[in-house]
């Protein structure tokens with residue numbers, strides 16, 4: 001074990017059994033609740049320092065964590081309860097149940113784009129399930145990482161929750177150790193590294209990855225509402241959101257009208273310079289800025305296109321006439337660039353999405369219930385939201401996670417609780433009457449009885 005790592009201490013705490021009772025779990029969740037309430041100002045300041053995140057967007061991060069805590073507190077007792085299952089005739093007299101138990105110490109590795117929420121929301125789940133946790137914030141959001149390391153000991157059980165700051169080297173060191181579960185949020189490239197390392201110890205992983213989340217606009221959709229909600233989903237955090245609508249599919253006849261509406265919304269919200277308005281985050285670093293700027297020449301700029309390297313500013317930009325095999329349409333964009341692609345029908349849009357990697361989120365804008373049903377049936381994605389973007393994140397009972405290249409496993413709600421628990425199967429048998437048909441010596445009569453029971 002790495003000498004500097006707190007894992008040994010966390011494991012020892014877990015072995016004492018102290019994290020199992022509901023009282024301990026409640027105390028930790030209340031500690032998190034107090035941290036969010038009392039430290040709002042300092043957290044918003046750190047988010048602004050790291051990402052230029054406007055206070056309202058930072059507050060949304062805190063609100064999601066706060067909502068998650070409140071929901072977990074409300075359902076904690078029922079989630080922890082043994083879950084009775086039916087025992088068949090052959091097992092009578094007997095009782096059977098599923099007993100959720102904590103798994104041990106969970107390593108939670110975060111990404112930089114929602115640097116507070118992406119560590120704290122899985123932490124809520126890990127603590128609810130009675131686990132210890134080691135948090136590894138993203139080094140690309142250093143102010144938030146340092147603040148989390150400073151705040152956690154003041155609000156949570158220091159022997160059960162630890163923070164290790166650092167980048168590739170420190171994370172590589174942690175990944176050599178044997179955790180009981182790893183929750184990783186980040187790119188699919190690093191997700192593979194994490195999964196390979198976890199395989200050494202047969203440690204289960206939950207991978208929250210990215211991808212290209214499509215927004216399909218059906219013929220006859222309310223274009224004003226669709227434009228507003230797509231732009232909001234795209235411009236929040238300057239597009240650096242894993243579930244941001246990555247690109248739009250719209251039928252040829254409505255493309256120009258949709259692009260016009262998008263232009264109007266952007267004008268109303270940001271005027272000529274979103275950066276000056278202060279409601280628009282900045283691109284995290286030069287590498288991502290250069291990557292995004294290179295996409296601007298992969299189509300015709302219909303709206304925006306302004307850039308400023310000094311401020312790492314990229315104007316919200318709509319690209320049209322984009323080739324489906326260009327990098328902007330094959331790589332996750334993760335920035336404020338929105339390709340608008342045309343199709344001839346909803347069926348063609350569905351085929352377009354279904355032929356590509358399964359996304360983290362998929363959006364449909366349509367007035368037609370038949371189209372809603374078709375979309376939900378046909379499209380496989382981590383989450384689907386009809387007639388809006390991102391808002392499904394506000395529903396605490398909806399599990400959150402990807403499928404295929406967009407991730408595996410979920411960490412919200414009851415699904416999350418179960419993910420970070422072991423669902424132990426228990427059967428308790430009555431000692432009598434002792435029915436001997438299962439015991440040797442075997443014979444035809446026992447066989448016949450077995451067939452009848454089985």
Ligand code: NAD
Pocket residue numbers: 109110111112113114118136137138139140166167168171172185186187188189190191193207208209210211241242332334360402407
């Ligand atoms: P990243 O994969 O570069 O980094 C994530 C974490 O991994 C960081 O903590 C980093 O320190 C660590 N890391 C980086 N390189 C590593 C290596 N070689 N070995 C071990 N650890 C390493 O991701 P990012 O740039 O921080 O985040 C952007 C990506 O995250 C996007 O693809 C986005 O879609 C995805 N994301 C997904 C979700 C989700 O919930 N599904 C949420 C936010 C972001």
